[in-house]
């Protein structure tokens with residue numbers, strides 16, 4: 001996939017420069033207050049207010065945020081400075097995502113999803129040096145395209161690109177890029193099927209031999 005395609009869309013149009021002080025205050029408000037407020041689905045008014053508070057402060061922190069973004073209770077995103085997130089997308093309850101993730105529109109995240117960032121893969125080539133001193137392997141930011149559903153406790157490794165319309169099953173460990181509309185599950189995650197492929201019954205119907213056009217009816221009177 002060409003690099004420019006990997007640089008995803010999210011909500012670039014909404015990028016506005018923010019004063020640094022405002023961002024630091026909002027980071028503090030999020031990590032000291034917002035993160036501990038109830039989830040959006042908690043008893044209606046409190047949940048709604050908590051969601052709005054988190055959305056308000058995160059809008060000042062993230063590089064860009066679309067409309068109706070839902071950052072849930074307990075979500076962790078480091079400094080969050082380079083995050084791009086599109087309309088109607090969320091970071092789920094107790095999820096951890098890196099500070100430079102790109103999330104498209106209409107993305108759903110189950111609880112405790114873990115996306116590992118570009119600078120969290122320790123190098124380990126040198127056998128004479130402790131791994132903790134070898135620095136990190138670089139990789140591009142994780143990209144989650146539009147309309148993706150990440151199931152509970154899915155883990156996404158650094159540099160992964162998740163194609164639009166795909167589903168990552170609960171507990172899956174995603175070690176390779178995911179093509180559009182794939183449904184993946186397991187460890188390591190494998191494609192179990194495609195949302196836009198015909199289902200098994202439809203496939204079987206497709207492979208049945210065609211009825212000959214001029215076949216005589218079984219009970220033909222002409223026999």
Ligand SMILES: CC(C)(COP(=O)(O)OP(=O)(O)OC[C@H]1O[C@@H](n2cnc3c(N)ncnc32)[C@H](O)[C@@H]1OP(=O)(O)O)[C@@H](O)C(=O)NCCC(=O)NCCS
Pocket residue numbers: 108109110111150151152153167168169170171172183184185186192
């Ligand atoms: C991935 C998922 C959407 C697939 O749903 P589905 O298309 O109905 O899949 P099926 O139940 O028909 O299962 C198909 C196969 O995949 C396997 N499978 C399904 N989900 C799996 C998962 N999460 N991990 C491992 N294997 C899985 C099934 O065991 C089955 O295998 P088999 O054919 O060998 O029996 C669903 O199983 C899932 O994980 N949903 C996430 C739910 C969640 O986390 N919600 C949180 C709130 S947002």
